[in-house]
Amino acid sequence: MSNNTSAAADAPQASPAASPSDARERLLEAAEALIYAGGIHATGVDAIVRAAGAARKSFYTWFESKDALVAAALARRDERWMRWFVEGTMRRGRTPRTRLIGMFDVLREWFASEGFHGCAFLNAAGETASPDDPVREVARLHKARLLAFVGEQCAAWAEVVGADRRVAARLARQWLILIDGAIGVALVSGEADAALDARAAGQHLLDALAPRPARLARAPRTRGAVPNKREAARARR
Template structure:
Protein backbone atom coordinates (compact mmCIF):
# COMPACT_ATOMS: atom_id res chain seq x y z
CA UNK A 1 0.00 0.00 0.00
CA UNK A 2 2.85 2.34 0.88
CA UNK A 3 4.53 1.62 -2.47
CA UNK A 4 1.28 2.31 -4.31
CA UNK A 5 1.06 5.68 -2.58
CA UNK A 6 4.66 6.50 -3.44
CA UNK A 7 4.09 5.60 -7.08
CA UNK A 8 0.92 7.71 -7.18
CA UNK A 9 2.75 10.65 -5.65
CA UNK A 10 5.43 10.35 -8.31
CA UNK A 11 2.72 10.40 -10.97
CA UNK A 12 1.36 13.61 -9.45
CA UNK A 13 4.74 15.31 -9.83
CA UNK A 14 5.02 14.14 -13.42
CA UNK A 15 1.55 15.49 -14.15
CA UNK A 16 2.53 18.83 -12.65
CA UNK A 17 5.74 18.90 -14.69
CA UNK A 18 3.90 18.06 -17.89
CA UNK A 19 1.10 20.55 -17.27
CA UNK A 20 3.52 23.37 -16.52
CA UNK A 21 5.66 22.71 -19.61
CA UNK A 22 2.78 22.25 -22.05
CA UNK A 23 0.67 25.13 -20.77
CA UNK A 24 3.64 27.49 -20.69
CA UNK A 25 4.54 26.62 -24.27
CA UNK A 26 1.05 26.44 -25.76
CA UNK A 27 -1.52 27.89 -23.40
CA UNK A 28 -4.27 26.48 -21.23
CA UNK A 29 -7.01 26.13 -23.83
CA UNK A 30 -4.71 24.51 -26.39
CA UNK A 31 -3.54 21.88 -23.91
CA UNK A 32 -5.87 18.96 -23.27
CA UNK A 33 -5.86 16.55 -20.36
CA UNK A 34 -4.95 13.65 -22.67
CA UNK A 35 -1.83 15.49 -23.85
CA UNK A 36 -0.79 16.15 -20.26
CA UNK A 37 -1.36 12.54 -19.24
CA UNK A 38 0.65 11.27 -22.23
CA UNK A 39 3.53 13.67 -21.61
CA UNK A 40 3.58 12.67 -17.95
CA UNK A 41 3.65 8.97 -18.79
CA UNK A 42 0.84 8.53 -16.27
CA UNK A 43 -2.51 6.76 -16.30
CA UNK A 44 -5.61 8.89 -16.69
CA UNK A 45 -6.74 7.44 -13.36
CA UNK A 46 -3.78 9.19 -11.69
CA UNK A 47 -5.03 12.52 -12.98
CA UNK A 48 -8.44 12.06 -11.38
CA UNK A 49 -6.86 10.74 -8.20
CA UNK A 50 -5.09 14.03 -7.60
CA UNK A 51 -7.01 16.71 -9.48
CA UNK A 52 -10.71 17.43 -9.90
CA UNK A 53 -10.21 19.27 -13.18
CA UNK A 54 -7.65 20.57 -15.64
CA UNK A 55 -7.93 24.03 -14.10
CA UNK A 56 -7.08 22.59 -10.69
CA UNK A 57 -4.00 20.92 -12.17
CA UNK A 58 -2.92 24.13 -13.91
CA UNK A 59 -3.42 26.15 -10.72
CA UNK A 60 -1.31 23.64 -8.76
CA UNK A 61 1.41 23.70 -11.42
CA UNK A 62 1.48 27.51 -11.38
CA UNK A 63 1.62 27.56 -7.58
CA UNK A 64 4.71 25.38 -7.72
CA UNK A 65 6.20 27.54 -10.47
CA UNK A 66 5.61 30.63 -8.37
CA UNK A 67 7.76 29.22 -5.57
CA UNK A 68 10.55 28.28 -7.94
CA UNK A 69 10.45 31.52 -9.96
CA UNK A 70 10.42 33.76 -6.91
CA UNK A 71 13.35 31.89 -5.39
CA UNK A 72 15.30 32.23 -8.63
CA UNK A 73 14.49 35.92 -9.03
CA UNK A 74 15.19 36.80 -5.39
CA UNK A 75 18.52 35.01 -5.32
CA UNK A 76 19.54 36.45 -8.67
CA UNK A 77 18.67 39.98 -7.56
CA UNK A 78 20.57 39.68 -4.30
CA UNK A 79 23.67 38.53 -6.17
CA UNK A 80 23.56 41.58 -8.45
CA UNK A 81 24.41 44.22 -5.87
CA UNK A 82 25.22 45.20 -2.31
CA UNK A 83 23.09 48.34 -2.24
CA UNK A 84 19.34 48.73 -2.74
CA UNK A 85 19.88 50.75 -5.92
CA UNK A 86 22.21 48.20 -7.52
CA UNK A 87 19.84 45.40 -6.59
CA UNK A 88 16.89 47.20 -8.13
CA UNK A 89 18.83 47.90 -11.32
CA UNK A 90 20.22 44.37 -11.25
CA UNK A 91 16.71 42.94 -11.52
CA UNK A 92 16.77 43.76 -15.21
CA UNK A 93 20.05 41.92 -15.73
CA UNK A 94 18.44 38.86 -14.14
CA UNK A 95 15.49 39.26 -16.50
CA UNK A 96 17.71 39.61 -19.55
CA UNK A 97 19.31 36.24 -18.86
CA UNK A 98 15.82 34.75 -18.72
CA UNK A 99 14.71 36.51 -21.91
CA UNK A 100 17.74 35.12 -23.75
CA UNK A 101 17.23 31.57 -22.49
CA UNK A 102 15.85 28.79 -24.65
CA UNK A 103 12.14 28.24 -24.21
CA UNK A 104 11.27 31.73 -22.94
CA UNK A 105 7.55 32.30 -23.52
CA UNK A 106 6.91 35.35 -21.37
CA UNK A 107 5.33 35.44 -17.93
CA UNK A 108 3.44 32.20 -17.25
CA UNK A 109 1.16 34.01 -14.82
CA UNK A 110 0.19 36.86 -17.13
CA UNK A 111 -0.30 34.34 -19.94
CA UNK A 112 -2.56 32.18 -17.81
CA UNK A 113 -4.51 35.11 -16.41
CA UNK A 114 -5.16 36.29 -19.95
CA UNK A 115 -6.91 33.00 -20.70
CA UNK A 116 -9.31 33.18 -17.75
CA UNK A 117 -12.54 35.16 -17.91
CA UNK A 118 -13.52 35.23 -14.25
CA UNK A 119 -11.50 37.16 -11.64
CA UNK A 120 -12.41 34.37 -9.20
CA UNK A 121 -10.91 31.64 -11.37
CA UNK A 122 -8.34 29.59 -9.36
CA UNK A 123 -5.74 30.17 -12.10
CA UNK A 124 -6.32 33.94 -11.96
CA UNK A 125 -6.00 33.81 -8.18
CA UNK A 126 -2.60 32.12 -8.42
CA UNK A 127 -1.48 34.74 -10.94
CA UNK A 128 -2.67 37.52 -8.64
CA UNK A 129 -0.81 35.98 -5.71
CA UNK A 130 2.38 35.73 -7.76
CA UNK A 131 2.27 39.40 -8.70
CA UNK A 132 1.55 40.34 -5.10
CA UNK A 133 4.60 38.37 -3.95
CA UNK A 134 6.75 39.97 -6.64
CA UNK A 135 5.50 43.44 -5.68
CA UNK A 136 6.26 42.72 -2.02
CA UNK A 137 9.85 41.78 -2.85
CA UNK A 138 10.28 44.85 -5.02
CA UNK A 139 8.73 46.91 -2.23
CA UNK A 140 11.34 45.68 0.25
CA UNK A 141 14.11 46.83 -2.06
CA UNK A 142 12.37 50.16 -2.68
CA UNK A 143 11.95 50.79 1.04
CA UNK A 144 15.63 50.07 1.61
CA UNK A 145 16.50 52.44 -1.23
CA UNK A 146 14.19 55.13 0.18
CA UNK A 147 15.99 54.96 3.52
CA UNK A 148 19.35 55.54 1.84
CA UNK A 149 18.15 58.67 0.02
CA UNK A 150 15.86 60.06 2.71
CA UNK A 151 12.55 59.40 0.96
CA UNK A 152 9.42 58.36 2.84
CA UNK A 153 7.53 55.09 2.59
CA UNK A 154 4.82 56.54 0.36
CA UNK A 155 7.47 57.31 -2.23
CA UNK A 156 8.81 53.77 -1.90
CA UNK A 157 5.33 52.29 -2.40
CA UNK A 158 4.74 54.34 -5.57
CA UNK A 159 8.16 53.42 -6.88
CA UNK A 160 7.52 49.72 -6.26
CA UNK A 161 4.26 49.76 -8.22
CA UNK A 162 5.91 51.50 -11.14
CA UNK A 163 8.90 49.16 -10.95
CA UNK A 164 6.57 46.18 -11.31
CA UNK A 165 5.11 47.76 -14.42
CA UNK A 166 8.61 48.18 -15.84
CA UNK A 167 9.32 44.51 -15.18
CA UNK A 168 6.07 43.24 -16.68
CA UNK A 169 6.44 45.63 -19.60
CA UNK A 170 9.93 44.34 -20.33
CA UNK A 171 8.67 40.75 -20.21
CA UNK A 172 5.88 41.55 -22.66
CA UNK A 173 8.13 43.40 -25.10
CA UNK A 174 10.76 40.65 -24.98
CA UNK A 175 8.10 38.03 -25.69
CA UNK A 176 6.54 39.85 -28.64
CA UNK A 177 9.74 41.22 -30.17
CA UNK A 178 12.04 38.32 -29.39
CA UNK A 179 14.63 40.88 -28.26
CA UNK A 180 16.24 40.16 -24.89
CA UNK A 181 17.57 43.73 -24.82
CA UNK A 182 14.10 44.91 -23.82
CA UNK A 183 15.48 44.34 -20.32
CA UNK A 184 18.22 46.89 -20.97
CA UNK A 185 15.70 49.50 -22.10
CA UNK A 186 13.70 48.87 -18.92
CA UNK A 187 16.91 49.14 -16.90
CA UNK A 188 17.65 52.56 -18.42
CA UNK A 189 14.11 53.70 -17.62
CA UNK A 190 14.55 52.37 -14.08
CA UNK A 191 17.65 54.51 -13.53
CA UNK A 192 15.72 57.60 -14.61
CA UNK A 193 12.85 56.62 -12.34
CA UNK A 194 15.14 56.32 -9.33
CA UNK A 195 16.65 59.72 -10.06
CA UNK A 196 13.19 61.24 -10.43
CA UNK A 197 11.97 59.77 -7.13
CA UNK A 198 15.07 60.75 -5.15
CA UNK A 199 14.45 63.85 -3.00
CA UNK A 200 16.28 66.93 -4.20
CA UNK A 201 18.58 68.52 -1.62
CA UNK A 202 17.14 71.69 -0.12
CA UNK A 203 18.87 74.86 -1.27
CA UNK A 204 20.33 77.23 1.26
CA UNK A 205 18.91 80.78 1.53
CA UNK A 206 22.02 82.13 -0.18
CA UNK A 207 21.60 79.68 -3.05
CA UNK A 208 17.91 80.54 -3.37
CA UNK A 209 18.72 84.28 -3.44
CA UNK A 210 21.36 83.72 -6.11
CA UNK A 211 18.89 81.72 -8.13
CA UNK A 212 16.28 84.46 -7.82
CA UNK A 213 18.79 87.07 -8.99
CA UNK A 214 19.67 84.94 -12.01
CA UNK A 215 15.99 84.57 -12.85
CA UNK A 216 15.49 88.30 -12.51
CA UNK A 217 18.41 89.03 -14.85
CA UNK A 218 16.92 86.61 -17.38
CA UNK A 219 13.63 88.52 -17.26
CA UNK A 220 15.37 91.88 -17.75
CA UNK A 221 17.26 90.57 -20.74
Protein backbone atom coordinates in the same frame (compact mmCIF):
# COMPACT_ATOMS: atom_id res chain seq x y z
CA MET B 1 24.38 33.91 -14.10
CA SER B 2 24.55 31.68 -17.17
CA ASN B 3 21.75 31.16 -19.64
CA ASN B 4 21.33 27.65 -18.30
CA THR B 5 20.67 29.07 -14.85
CA SER B 6 18.32 31.67 -16.29
CA ALA B 7 16.41 28.98 -18.11
CA ALA B 8 15.61 27.41 -14.76
CA ALA B 9 12.77 29.90 -14.56
CA ASP B 10 11.27 28.25 -17.63
CA ALA B 11 12.20 24.58 -17.52
CA PRO B 12 10.04 22.42 -15.24
CA GLN B 13 12.22 20.71 -12.69
CA ALA B 14 11.24 18.15 -10.11
CA SER B 15 12.04 18.74 -6.48
CA PRO B 16 15.16 16.76 -5.48
CA ALA B 17 13.08 15.08 -2.81
CA ALA B 18 10.48 13.85 -5.27
CA SER B 19 10.54 10.24 -6.45
CA PRO B 20 10.70 9.69 -10.24
CA SER B 21 7.66 7.44 -9.84
CA ASP B 22 5.60 10.14 -8.20
CA ALA B 23 2.69 10.47 -10.61
CA ARG B 24 1.45 13.71 -9.12
CA GLU B 25 4.83 15.38 -9.52
CA ARG B 26 5.16 14.19 -13.09
CA LEU B 27 1.68 15.45 -13.93
CA LEU B 28 2.56 18.85 -12.49
CA GLU B 29 5.81 18.99 -14.45
CA ALA B 30 4.12 18.02 -17.69
CA ALA B 31 1.24 20.44 -17.19
CA GLU B 32 3.56 23.33 -16.45
CA ALA B 33 5.79 22.67 -19.45
CA LEU B 34 2.97 22.14 -21.96
CA ILE B 35 0.83 25.02 -20.76
CA TYR B 36 3.75 27.45 -20.65
CA ALA B 37 4.71 26.56 -24.22
CA GLY B 38 1.24 26.29 -25.75
CA GLY B 39 -1.37 27.77 -23.46
CA ILE B 40 -4.11 26.38 -21.25
CA HIS B 41 -6.88 25.95 -23.82
CA ALA B 42 -4.58 24.36 -26.39
CA THR B 43 -3.37 21.74 -23.91
CA GLY B 44 -5.66 18.82 -23.19
CA VAL B 45 -5.62 16.45 -20.26
CA ASP B 46 -4.70 13.53 -22.53
CA ALA B 47 -1.58 15.36 -23.73
CA ILE B 48 -0.56 16.08 -20.14
CA VAL B 49 -1.11 12.48 -19.08
CA ARG B 50 0.93 11.19 -22.03
CA ALA B 51 3.78 13.64 -21.41
CA ALA B 52 3.81 12.64 -17.74
CA GLY B 53 3.92 8.95 -18.58
CA ALA B 54 1.04 8.46 -16.20
CA ALA B 55 -2.28 6.67 -16.35
CA ARG B 56 -5.38 8.79 -16.82
CA LYS B 57 -6.73 7.28 -13.62
CA SER B 58 -3.82 8.85 -11.70
CA PHE B 59 -4.90 12.27 -12.95
CA TYR B 60 -8.32 11.89 -11.33
CA THR B 61 -6.70 10.47 -8.22
CA TRP B 62 -4.82 13.70 -7.59
CA PHE B 63 -6.87 16.42 -9.29
CA GLU B 64 -10.60 17.02 -9.51
CA SER B 65 -10.31 18.88 -12.80
CA LYS B 66 -7.93 20.29 -15.39
CA ASP B 67 -8.29 23.74 -13.80
CA ALA B 68 -7.18 22.32 -10.47
CA LEU B 69 -4.11 20.78 -12.11
CA VAL B 70 -3.25 24.04 -13.90
CA ALA B 71 -3.60 26.06 -10.69
CA ALA B 72 -1.37 23.63 -8.81
CA ALA B 73 1.23 23.65 -11.58
CA LEU B 74 1.31 27.45 -11.58
CA ALA B 75 1.62 27.56 -7.79
CA ARG B 76 4.59 25.20 -8.09
CA ARG B 77 6.13 27.45 -10.73
CA ASP B 78 5.57 30.51 -8.56
CA GLU B 79 7.72 29.04 -5.80
CA ARG B 80 10.56 28.21 -8.16
CA TRP B 81 10.41 31.44 -10.18
CA MET B 82 10.38 33.65 -7.10
CA ARG B 83 13.29 31.78 -5.56
CA TRP B 84 15.26 32.16 -8.81
CA PHE B 85 14.43 35.86 -9.16
CA VAL B 86 15.14 36.79 -5.53
CA GLU B 87 18.45 34.92 -5.46
CA GLY B 88 19.51 36.44 -8.78
CA THR B 89 18.59 39.93 -7.63
CA MET B 90 20.42 39.66 -4.33
CA ARG B 91 23.57 38.57 -6.12
CA ARG B 92 23.47 41.68 -8.29
CA GLY B 93 24.45 44.22 -5.68
CA ARG B 94 25.00 45.21 -2.09
CA THR B 95 22.87 48.35 -2.11
CA PRO B 96 19.12 48.70 -2.69
CA ARG B 97 19.72 50.75 -5.84
CA THR B 98 22.07 48.22 -7.43
CA ARG B 99 19.69 45.40 -6.56
CA LEU B 100 16.71 47.23 -8.08
CA ILE B 101 18.65 47.99 -11.26
CA GLY B 102 20.09 44.46 -11.24
CA MET B 103 16.62 42.98 -11.53
CA PHE B 104 16.62 43.90 -15.20
CA ASP B 105 19.96 42.19 -15.77
CA VAL B 106 18.45 39.04 -14.28
CA LEU B 107 15.45 39.41 -16.56
CA ARG B 108 17.59 39.95 -19.64
CA GLU B 109 19.32 36.61 -19.16
CA TRP B 110 15.91 34.98 -18.84
CA PHE B 111 14.69 36.71 -22.01
CA ALA B 112 17.75 35.45 -23.90
CA SER B 113 17.36 31.88 -22.63
CA GLU B 114 15.99 29.11 -24.79
CA GLY B 115 12.31 28.45 -24.24
CA PHE B 116 11.32 31.92 -23.00
CA HIS B 117 7.57 32.39 -23.57
CA GLY B 118 6.85 35.43 -21.44
CA CYS B 119 5.25 35.50 -18.01
CA ALA B 120 3.39 32.26 -17.35
CA PHE B 121 1.09 34.04 -14.92
CA LEU B 122 0.10 36.88 -17.24
CA ASN B 123 -0.36 34.32 -20.01
CA ALA B 124 -2.62 32.19 -17.84
CA ALA B 125 -4.60 35.17 -16.52
CA GLY B 126 -5.24 36.24 -20.10
CA GLU B 127 -6.91 32.88 -20.79
CA THR B 128 -9.31 33.08 -17.85
CA ALA B 129 -12.45 35.17 -18.04
CA SER B 130 -13.53 35.25 -14.41
CA PRO B 131 -11.53 37.18 -11.80
CA ASP B 132 -12.53 34.44 -9.33
CA ASP B 133 -11.02 31.66 -11.44
CA PRO B 134 -8.50 29.60 -9.38
CA VAL B 135 -5.90 30.11 -12.11
CA ARG B 136 -6.40 33.89 -11.99
CA GLU B 137 -6.07 33.74 -8.22
CA VAL B 138 -2.67 32.03 -8.47
CA ALA B 139 -1.54 34.65 -11.00
CA ARG B 140 -2.72 37.42 -8.67
CA LEU B 141 -0.85 35.85 -5.75
CA HIS B 142 2.33 35.62 -7.81
CA LYS B 143 2.20 39.32 -8.71
CA ALA B 144 1.51 40.18 -5.08
CA ARG B 145 4.59 38.23 -4.00
CA LEU B 146 6.70 39.89 -6.67
CA LEU B 147 5.42 43.32 -5.65
CA ALA B 148 6.20 42.55 -2.00
CA PHE B 149 9.80 41.67 -2.83
CA VAL B 150 10.21 44.75 -5.03
CA GLY B 151 8.60 46.78 -2.25
CA GLU B 152 11.20 45.60 0.25
CA GLN B 153 13.98 46.83 -2.02
CA CYS B 154 12.20 50.12 -2.67
CA ALA B 155 11.69 50.69 1.06
CA ALA B 156 15.39 50.04 1.66
CA TRP B 157 16.27 52.47 -1.15
CA ALA B 158 13.96 55.11 0.32
CA GLU B 159 15.62 54.77 3.72
CA VAL B 160 19.07 55.25 2.20
CA VAL B 161 18.17 58.37 0.22
CA GLY B 162 15.77 59.80 2.78
CA ALA B 163 12.60 59.44 0.72
CA ASP B 164 9.10 59.18 2.13
CA ARG B 165 7.44 55.76 2.58
CA ARG B 166 4.68 56.80 0.22
CA VAL B 167 7.31 57.44 -2.43
CA ALA B 168 8.69 53.94 -1.86
CA ALA B 169 5.24 52.36 -2.20
CA ARG B 170 4.56 54.25 -5.42
CA LEU B 171 7.99 53.33 -6.75
CA ALA B 172 7.34 49.63 -6.08
CA ARG B 173 4.13 49.69 -8.13
CA GLN B 174 5.87 51.50 -10.96
CA TRP B 175 8.80 49.08 -10.81
CA LEU B 176 6.44 46.13 -11.18
CA ILE B 177 5.01 47.76 -14.30
CA LEU B 178 8.55 48.15 -15.69
CA ILE B 179 9.22 44.46 -15.00
CA ASP B 180 5.99 43.22 -16.58
CA GLY B 181 6.34 45.68 -19.44
CA ALA B 182 9.82 44.43 -20.21
CA ILE B 183 8.59 40.83 -20.15
CA GLY B 184 5.76 41.64 -22.54
CA VAL B 185 7.94 43.59 -24.99
CA ALA B 186 10.61 40.87 -24.95
CA LEU B 187 7.99 38.21 -25.70
CA VAL B 188 6.37 40.09 -28.58
CA SER B 189 9.53 41.55 -30.11
CA GLY B 190 11.90 38.69 -29.41
CA GLU B 191 14.42 41.28 -28.20
CA ALA B 192 16.14 40.48 -24.91
CA ASP B 193 17.39 44.07 -24.79
CA ALA B 194 13.90 45.16 -23.79
CA ALA B 195 15.26 44.59 -20.30
CA LEU B 196 17.95 47.20 -20.89
CA ASP B 197 15.35 49.77 -21.94
CA ALA B 198 13.41 49.08 -18.74
CA ARG B 199 16.67 49.30 -16.81
CA ALA B 200 17.38 52.77 -18.21
CA ALA B 201 13.84 53.89 -17.41
CA GLY B 202 14.28 52.58 -13.88
CA GLN B 203 17.48 54.55 -13.39
CA HIS B 204 15.74 57.75 -14.48
CA LEU B 205 12.84 56.97 -12.15
CA LEU B 206 15.13 56.51 -9.15
CA ASP B 207 16.92 59.76 -9.92
CA ALA B 208 13.63 61.61 -10.32
CA LEU B 209 12.16 60.34 -7.05
CA ALA B 210 15.25 60.81 -4.89
CA PRO B 211 14.92 63.93 -2.70
CA ARG B 212 17.01 66.85 -3.93
CA PRO B 213 19.68 67.94 -1.44
CA ALA B 214 19.15 71.34 0.14
CA ARG B 215 20.94 74.00 -1.80
CA LEU B 216 22.17 76.66 0.54
CA ALA B 217 24.39 78.24 -2.06
CA ARG B 218 22.95 79.68 -5.23
CA ALA B 219 24.56 81.17 -8.28
CA PRO B 220 27.38 83.62 -7.46
CA ARG B 221 26.18 87.14 -6.80
CA THR B 222 27.94 90.40 -7.49
CA ARG B 223 30.10 91.35 -4.51
CA GLY B 224 28.26 93.61 -2.16
CA ALA B 225 24.85 92.78 -3.59
CA VAL B 226 22.13 92.12 -1.04
CA PRO B 227 19.69 89.33 -1.91
CA ASN B 228 16.03 90.24 -1.92
CA LYS B 229 13.57 88.50 0.39
CA ARG B 230 12.45 86.00 -2.27
CA GLU B 231 16.03 84.89 -2.97
CA ALA B 232 16.78 84.59 0.74
CA ALA B 233 13.70 82.43 1.26
CA ARG B 234 14.69 80.11 -1.59
CA ALA B 235 18.17 79.72 -0.16
CA ARG B 236 16.78 78.56 3.18
CA ARG B 237 14.70 75.76 1.62
